[in-house]
Amino acid sequence: MDLLTSTTVQQIINAVSVGAIYALFALGYALVFSILGVLNLAHSAIFMWGAFIGMLALDPEKAPILIAFSIAALLLSIPSILLEKRIVQPQLLRLPHQSQRFVGLIVRVVALYLLWQIGRPIYGILIGILPETMIIPAIIAFVFSVLGGGILSVILEFTAFRPLRARNAARLAQLVSSIGAALVLVNVAQIAFDWLYNRTEGYYPRDVQLLPFIPTETWIIGDLRITPIRVVILVIALGLMVALQYMVTKTQIGQQMRAVAFNQRISSLLGIDVSRVYIVTFFLAGAFGGAAGMLFGMVFLNVTPFIGESIALVGLTAIVLGGLGSINGAVLGGFIVAFIQTASVTFGGSSYRNAIVFILLFLVLLLRPQGILGQAEENRA
């Protein structure tokens, strides 16, 4: 009996820390959905990139590559953004309407190729300057993942979502373009894995010390074995969620975000910079995805380009459970999914773990499409 209760407590602790990661991940979906009404299926790819960037930063041999690449990309991004804003876009507007899109595509492809060619020597110089091995503190690596996720997500907004919004495309078209973006991100990651590790798999180091004053050895309380990393993850995830909640309810940009979510046209009439709100939203969503990715990597250690696929479906279930577009609902849904998965692994086979989640998803969609915390909307069912 004693053993049973202690394993139960153990399982609950595991479920809570995994649930925190799921909740963090699902928040990214919920943010974008609540403000744009679009499901960003590339969010799982950003999660994977977050895990990947964190892994590179923690690996002393790969860290210089990551840093050199980031500096080169930052250096090139400033002139290329100026070029796009000052020269390409105004010139494109002077072309006949029918050919704008096509010429724009060709110009941008050529520009990307040129940037790649300019970037390579810059990267080479930087790699020469930097030392061969660099040890980056885990907390800085975490910042890298968060920023990387955010920036990738903003790039997505500009390449996959904004052009479609500009021509009032259907929401489904935006869903499809996010699938395309996800494919691109996953395949680029695959190429990068091949290049850096010679296989599509990598491992996090064990016992990462994310916060400096917390020991890494396992705490043993009675029969319980608690790895501190799980507690740290829980603390960080909850901290980020509280920060988001504060930001959305109390700050000015948060108010603007809610206004845009309510009605984009009226908010732009009221003088809100809608495009800036979108950028902030995507950055936040991506940052949460990247953070979730790195925390996931630290718990499960093994990272492949495909870790996004399974968590994508978990995240979808979480936001549907909690109510699409509800931020609190996403957090609740993440924890519920984690508890169900843990329970099904404990009582049944782990191979049905995902099947149970999908059946649950199915049932919620049929019985209560607005989710647990969501409000009914005519458009939904």
Place this chain on the structure above:
Amino acid sequence: MGFLIDGFNQLQTWLLILLSPLNITEPVLQFMLVSAILGLSIYLTLYTGMFSLANGGFMAIGAYVSVLLTQQAGWSLSLSILTGMIVAGIIAVPIGLPVLRLRDIYLAIATIGFGEVVRIMALNFDDLVESFIKWMVQKEILFDSLISRAETSDMLDITIRDNGNVRVNFELLGGARGIKGIPVMAETWMLVLFLIIVIYFIIRLHRSRLGRAMAAIRQDEQAASNMGIDVVYVKNVVFVLSAMIAAAAGGLSGHLTRIIDPSNYGFDLVVDILAYAVLGGTQTWAGPVIGAMVLRALPETLRGFSELRGLINGLILLGAIVYLPSGLVDIKGFRGLVAYFRNNRTQRKEMVKDNANT
């Protein structure tokens, strides 16, 4: 019939010689045709305004049912594919009735969930049956018939140890390893014939009462229902038809390769099918067919970039939706283009001026 097939084979040889600079060989052509059939299956639902992504799941059902029937029961190919289609159609009814109440993203999520459940079921079917039989043996339900069945069949294997432990070994779907040694029975002419039948069926469907109802539902569901169209009925019929076409594609493709396994029918497949429709456009049936063929042939034609296949797929999907919103087969766009080139220079200059002013 025989001379028709001979004639077709002649034609195909010539076609393949013509296509050989593009690196298209017979297997590639076969998979292009299967993809075209899959593209038509998603075309039907998209044409009705339903964003259903269940085609991968139904393809898996069709493939497994028909392969089991030909391999284990020795049925003929056409009969087994027909049975696969019927099974998928029957499964589509209880899935479609509740799920099709949902709209756009909600429908997409629910149908993705269905596809994954089918895949996980195929993965774990053998284990599931094993544990069920084990429970039956331990509880001595139908004990004699199970033991005698185990003696005669090579799928089932029951050993009972002296200490009462029961070991059951059941192998039908093969779990993650899949089914091996499938007889290669499908030929190119069958695929072409089936594709033509489906296209003919869709052309006839568009002119029928049901087809008009489908278009009406896509344009405005509320208005369609006010006009007296039974929306639930039409949506479900289309869902069942789409499932049957996907199942047929599954059955045919199962008999092209010697092996099928659940990983063939994952989320990647659904994305591929969606990409066919998006690239080709969904204004006419020709869109998904051409989109599927182009997208399937492209990685072979660009043989040098074979490891970049996924990347190219993604870029094409992204580029097509951003830069070619109506797909490759875009009737309005072609007309617009023709009109544009017919316009004289002065008009074009005015247009340039207008654009510069705005």
